[in-house]
Amino acid sequence: MSSPDLNETPFNISVPESKISLLHEKLSLVKYPDELDGADWKYGSPLSDLRRLVERWKDPNGFNWRKVEAKLNEQLNGIQFTRDIEVSEHGYTGTLNIHYVHKKSSVQGAIPLLFVHGYNTAPSFHVVALSLPNFGFSEAPRKQGFRLTQYAEVCNKLMLALGYEEYVTQGGDWGFYITRRIAQVKAWHTNFPGAGASPPTIFSPGPLTYLRYILTPYTEGEKAGFERSEWFLKQGFGYNVLQSTQPQTLGFSLSDSPVGLLSWIYEKMHNWTDAYEWEDDEIITWVSIYLFSRAGPAASLRIYYEVVQANERTVPPSQKPTIPMGWSNFPKELRIYPRSWVENVGNLSFVSAAHSRGGHFAAHERPQELVEDLQKMFGKGGPAFAVVKSRDGY
Numbered sequence: 001m002s003s004p005d006l007n008e009t010p011f012n013i014s015v016p017e018s019k020i021s022l023l024h025e026k027l028s029l030v031k032y033p034d035e036l037d038g039a040d041w042k043y044g045s046p047l048s049d050l051r052r053l054v055e056r057w058k059d060p061n062g063f064n065w066r067k068v069e070a071k072l073n074e075q076l077n078g079i080q081f082t083r084d085i086e087v088s089e090h091g092y093t094g095t096l097n098i099h100y101v102h103k104k105s106s107v108q109g110a111i112p113l114l115f116v117h118g119y120n121t122a123p124s125f126h127v128v129a130l131s132l133p134n135f136g137f138s139e140a141p142r143k144q145g146f147r148l149t150q151y152a153e154v155c156n157k158l159m160l161a162l163g164y165e166e167y168v169t170q171g172g173d174w175g176f177y178i179t180r181r182i183a184q185v186k187a188w189h190t191n192f193p194g195a196g197a198s199p200p201t202i203f204s205p206g207p208l209t210y211l212r213y214i215l216t217p218y219t220e221g222e223k224a225g226f227e228r229s230e231w232f233l234k235q236g237f238g239y240n241v242l243q244s245t246q247p248q249t250l251g252f253s254l255s256d257s258p259v260g261l262l263s264w265i266y267e268k269m270h271n272w273t274d275a276y277e278w279e280d281d282e283i284i285t286w287v288s289i290y291l292f293s294r295a296g297p298a299a300s301l302r303i304y305y306e307v308v309q310a311n312e313r314t315v316p317p318s319q320k321p322t323i324p325m326g327w328s329n330f331p332k333e334l335r336i337y338p339r340s341w342v343e344n345v346g347n348l349s350f351v352s353a354a355h356s357r358g359g360h361f362a363a364h365e366r367p368q369e370l371v372e373d374l375q376k377m378f379g380k381g382g383p384a385f386a387v388v389k390s391r392d393g394y
Contacts, residue, residue, distance in 0.1 A: 004163030027058035099137035100130035112167035116175030140295030152181040187384040189326035194335030225336030244308035251298025272360035274332035326350035330358030349383035
C-alpha cells in the first residue's frame with residue numbers, strides 16, 4: 001500500500017439557516033391533492049401518511065434538523081472529509097470536490113473496502129463510503145456526459161488518494177453498476193446482481209452450465225424472485241423511465257416542493273423494503289439530505305439519463321468481470337433471478353444463504369447480515385480470502 005495523499009479537508013454538515021427557514025415556509029403553504037376512497041398504496045404515497053410526515057417536518061418541536069445534523073456530525077467526527085478528484089476519462093475533463101467517510105480499522109491487515117450505494121473480527125475492513133457526484137454533499141458535474149465510466153474513475157482515484165492501491169468493493173443499486181466497471185478492484189460484492197442477470201446460453205457461460213440450467217427446475221425461492229421482479233418492472237419502474245428520459249422536468253418539482261420530494265422518495269422507501277418499520281424522523285432525515293444536498297435534488301436524477309442514453313447498463317459477455325464476485329440474496333430485492341442467471345453477471349464465487357428478510361436497502365435494513373456475508377467472502381476459507389496482497393494495514 002502506498003502512502004496516502006493527505007490533501008483532504010475535514011468536513012462537517014452545516015445547512016444554512018436560510019434553507020431551513022425556506023423549507024418551513026414552503027411546508028406551511030402545502031396544498032394536498034385529493035385521494036380516492038380506499039386507495040392506500042395502490043396509487044402511490046397515501047395522503048394520510050404525507051399529512052402526518054409534513055406536520056412532523058414543519059413543527060419546530062417535532063423534527064429538528066439541527067439536532068439531526070449535530071448527531072450525524074458527532075457520529076462521523078474525525079472520519080468525514082472532502083477532497084478534489086480530477087476526472088479525465090473518455091473525453092470528460094474537470095475537477096469535483098468529493099465528500100466521503102473514511103473509517104480505518106484498528107486491526108492490523110484490515111482489507112480496504114469501497115462501499116458504494118450508492119455502510120469486524122474475521123475479517124476487518126478499512127471502510128470508505130463516498131457521496132457519489134450529484135448526491136449528498138459531493139459536488140455535481142456541470143457538464144453533460146458524466147456516466148458510469150466517470151463515476152468509476154472518481155471512486156478509484158479516491159481509493160488511490162487514500163493509499164489503497166488494492167481494494168475490494170461492495171455496492172447495491174448504482175453501486176452495482178459503478179463497481180463493476182472499476183478494473184483495479186481485486187474482488188467485488190453486491191446485493192443487486194439481478195440488474196445484469198440473464199439466462200445462460202450454450203455460449204455463455206458455457207455448454208455445461210447451460211445443460212445444468214435447462215435440466216434444473218426453479219426452486220420456490222427463485223419462483224418468488226420472478227414474481228418480485230415482474231411486480232417491479234410492471235408496477236414500480238415508472239420512475240426509471242421518467243428519470244432516464246426527461247429528468248429536468250421532474251427536477252423542477254422535486255427542487256421547488258419539499259412535499260413533492262417527500263412523496264417521491266417515501267414511495268420508494270416503502271415499496272422497496274421488506275416491511276421495514278421506518279420511523280417518521282428516519283424518513284424525514286433521508287428526504288432532508290436529498291433536499292439539502294450540495295447540488296439539490298434534481299442532480300440526483302441525471303445519472304439515469306446519462307447511463308441509459310449511453311446504453312451503459314448492459315455489459316457484453318466479453319467484458320464480464322473475471323475477478324471473484326459475491327452475492328447477498330435478500331428476498332425483497334427489486335430484481336431477483338436464479339443463480340444460473342446471475343452467473344452471467346461475473347465470476348460468481350460466493351452466494352449467501354437465502355436471507356429470510358431484507359429488501360433493496362439491505363445495508364440499512366439488514367446491516368448485520370450484509371457484514372457477515374462480507375466476512376464470509378473475504379475471511380479465511382472464503383473464495384476471496386487474501387485477494388488484497390498488501391495486508392499490512394494503515
